Amino acid sequence: MLISFLTVALAGVVTVRGDVNARDSCSHDNCLRAFIGAGSSAVSFCQTHTSGAAIPTFAANCDGSAARVASACSCIYTAPPTSTPPVATITSTTASPTTTTTTPCHCTAWSQISPAVAACLDITLDNIQAPTSSAIILTKLQTGASVTFKGRTSFDFTNSSQFKPIQIAGNHVSIVGAPGSVIDGGGQQYWDGLGTNGGRPKPGQFMKVQITNHSIMRDLYIENIPSHGINVAGVLDSTIQNIVVNNSLGDAPNSLSGGLAAAHNTDAFDVGNCVNLLIQDCKVWNQDDCVVVSDSTNVTVRNVFCSGSHGLSIAGGGTGPGHNISNILFTDSVVTNSTNGLRIKTDFNATGSVVNVTYSNIALSNIKQYGIDIEQDYLNGGPSGIATNGVRVENIRFENVAGWVVPEARDYYVLCGDGSCNGITYKNVHITGGEELSSCNYPWSGCPGP
Numbered sequence: 001m002l003i004s005f006l007t008v009a010l011a012g013v014v015t016v017r018g019d020v021n022a023r024d025s026c027s028h029d030n031c032l033r034a035f036i037g038a039g040s041s042a043v044s045f046c047q048t049h050t051s052g053a054a055i056p057t058f059a060a061n062c063d064g065s066a067a068r069v070a071s072a073c074s075c076i077y078t079a080p081p082t083s084t085p086p087v088a089t090i091t092s093t094t095a096s097p098t099t100t101t102t103t104p105c106h107c108t109a110w111s112q113i114s115p116a117v118a119a120c121l122d123i124t125l126d127n128i129q130a131p132t133s134s135a136i137i138l139t140k141l142q143t144g145a146s147v148t149f150k151g152r153t154s155f156d157f158t159n160s161s162q163f164k165p166i167q168i169a170g171n172h173v174s175i176v177g178a179p180g181s182v183i184d185g186g187g188q189q190y191w192d193g194l195g196t197n198g199g200r201p202k203p204g205q206f207m208k209v210q211i212t213n214h215s216i217m218r219d220l221y222i223e224n225i226p227s228h229g230i231n232v233a234g235v236l237d238s239t240i241q242n243i244v245v246n247n248s249l250g251d252a253p254n255s256l257s258g259g260l261a262a263a264h265n266t267d268a269f270d271v272g273n274c275v276n277l278l279i280q281d282c283k284v285w286n287q288d289d290c291v292v293v294s295d296s297t298n299v300t301v302r303n304v305f306c307s308g309s310h311g312l313s314i315a316g317g318g319t320g321p322g323h324n325i326s327n328i329l330f331t332d333s334v335v336t337n338s339t340n341g342l343r344i345k346t347d348f349n350a351t352g353s354v355v356n357v358t359y360s361n362i363a364l365s366n367i368k369q370y371g372i373d374i375e376q377d378y379l380n381g382g383p384s385g386i387a388t389n390g391v392r393v394e395n396i397r398f399e400n401v402a403g404w405v406v407p408e409a410r411d412y413y414v415l416c417g418d419g420s421c422n423g424i425t426y427k428n429v430h431i432t433g434g435e436e437l438s439s440c441n442y443p444w445s446g447c448p449g450p
């Protein structure tokens with residue numbers, strides 16, 4: 001049933017246009033969150049919005065402020081330019097006016113990327129080696145553009161945690177990896193076992209993806225991300241499929257990591273502020289969350305393989321109000337050799353909601369800590385042991401989930417706040433192997449089990 005919502009939503013007509021770039025400077029406050037949460041109705045509103053117009057009911061969180069409404073609109077919709085669109089030729093500034101040089105759309109050097117993005121609808125990035133501090137910026141793609149990564153894409157060392165090597169935004173765009181292509185994050189130049197917690201500065205967000213309106217990103221092979229991988233932020237009505245994130249090399253310790261895995265905090269997919277997103281057919285070998293969803297609605301994650309990870313997660317709460325997550329489906333997936341299998345964590349003292357989450361047809365194996373984990377006690381990124389009830393966790397279904405955890409692990413762990421969990425159900429769920437006792441404070445009947 002939850003599968004159908006996405007199919008319907010993806011097939012529906014949603015119009016979002018514009019400079020999604022603007023979102024880079026848009027803080028996700030309550031007002032903007034309400035706009036994102038309202039999806040296509042907010043976009044339609046913004047398309048015709050004029051200052052002084054009545055504030056729509058979905059924007060109640062904007063405190064009646066016309067300025068905040070205008071600002072939220074500018075973050076989700078930009079009118080099409082009235083000038084003529086760029087053409088595939090530019091006039092050389094030094095040559096006589098009669099000669100023109102054609103902008104290459106097939107780029108073999110980093111310096112060719114920016115002009116190609118401005119001029120071309122069909123861009124190939126062929127064996128790009130990006131120099132130090134030089135990100136591949138694809139945030140001003142034309143509507144309908146396609147970008148193909150070909151050969152090996154690599155990055156020279158950049159000593160900054162602010163560096164974001166690949167940035168993508170666009171409307172109705174396709175981002176594709178050619179057969180055999182590799183995007184190499186060069187993690188070996190950064191890994192020291194500490195991830196984002198210290199040590200060497202590391203590019204903190206390898207890839208930022210803000211695609212909208214029936215865009216697709218597919219067939220990418222990404223290896224050796226320095227720390228966090230793909231930030232899927234503000235994606236509307238789009239699909240991400242057949243992506244491999246292979247950070248296996250980071251499992252081995254190196255000379256700086258004191259015996260720990262060299263790579264750390266290497267989340268593969270960090271999903272936030274997305275509406276109507278499908279992630280499917282992906283494979284991940286990493287050292288942190290495989291897929292983690294926050295502040296989103298209508299997200300399906302299907303046919304994903306996760307190894308070495310922290311599993312398939314929902315992260316509820318966060319600072320300030322307005323953190324709502326709803327209608328999330330994880331299905332037909334495998335989690336192996338990972339810290340957790342399936343996890344819903346919400347922040348201590350936070351507010352918000354996690355509603356309508358289904359995990360179905362999932363195989364777990366070799367899980368080190370918890371098979372199924374629901375915890376309302378996260379503080380500074382880790383469990384505090386004290387659950388709070390500001391985040392409503394409701395209608396959570398586990399169906400056809402089976403597998404095993406190691407003896408040191410627990411099959412199930414549920415720590416809900418007082419009265420904040422409702423309707424957590426298990427159907428045909430069998431997790432075994434844990435010799436630590438499972439512990440579930442909700443429902444009153446305790447953990448599922450034999």
Ligand SMILES: *[C@@H]1O[C@H](CO)[C@@H](O)[C@H](O)[C@H]1NC(C)=O
Pocket residue numbers: 004005006008009037038039040275276297298327
């Ligand atoms: C989520 O999907 C449902 C079912 O297709 C649809 O009715 C709803 O509008 C979607 N929500 C948003 C915010 O687009």
Ligand SMILES: *[C@@H]1O[C@H](CO)[C@@H](O)[C@H](O)[C@H]1NC(C)=O
Pocket residue numbers: 014015016017018143171172213214
């Ligand atoms: C979104 O894409 C559809 C085609 O899939 C197109 O008809 C529509 O105009 C696009 N919307 C915008 C705002 O570009």
Ligand SMILES: *[C@@H]1O[C@H](CO)[C@@H](O)[C@H](O)[C@H]1NC(C)=O
Pocket residue numbers: 159201
């Ligand atoms: C990176 O920058 C830090 C300061 O942020 C500096 O201490 C360190 O020496 C630099 N490392 C390299 C390899 O340039």
Ligand SMILES: *[C@@H]1O[C@H](CO)[C@@H](O)[C@H](O)[C@H]1NC(C)=O
Pocket residue numbers: 246247248249
């Ligand atoms: C992942 O990377 C490791 C180390 O480079 C390699 O041995 C392995 O074959 C890769 N796996 C896949 C599926 O490409």
Ligand SMILES: *[C@@H]1O[C@H](CO)[C@@H](O)[C@H](O)[C@H]1NC(C)=O
Pocket residue numbers: 251252261307308337
């Ligand atoms: C399991 O993950 C660890 C790192 O956490 C890695 O060293 C090991 O090779 C992985 N084993 C398998 C079977 O994938």
Ligand SMILES: *[C@@H]1O[C@H](CO)[C@@H](O)[C@H](O)[C@H]1NC(C)=O
Pocket residue numbers: 349
């Ligand atoms: C919990 O939230 C309340 C209200 O926002 C705040 O006053 C309090 O300091 C918070 N407590 C902790 C331990 O963060």
Ligand SMILES: *[C@@H]1O[C@H](CO)[C@@H](O)[C@H](O)[C@H]1NC(C)=O
Pocket residue numbers: 034037322323324351352353392
């Ligand atoms: C978000 O969740 C909170 C807590 O359940 C709820 O009060 C609020 O109405 C929700 N906001 C939206 C925009 O759904």
Ligand SMILES: *[C@@H]1O[C@H](CO)[C@@H](O)[C@H](O)[C@H]1NC(C)=O
Pocket residue numbers: 326327355356395
């Ligand atoms: C949760 O699912 C129920 C039943 O499909 C639906 O009525 C409700 O609107 C959903 N809640 C949210 C917040 O989307």
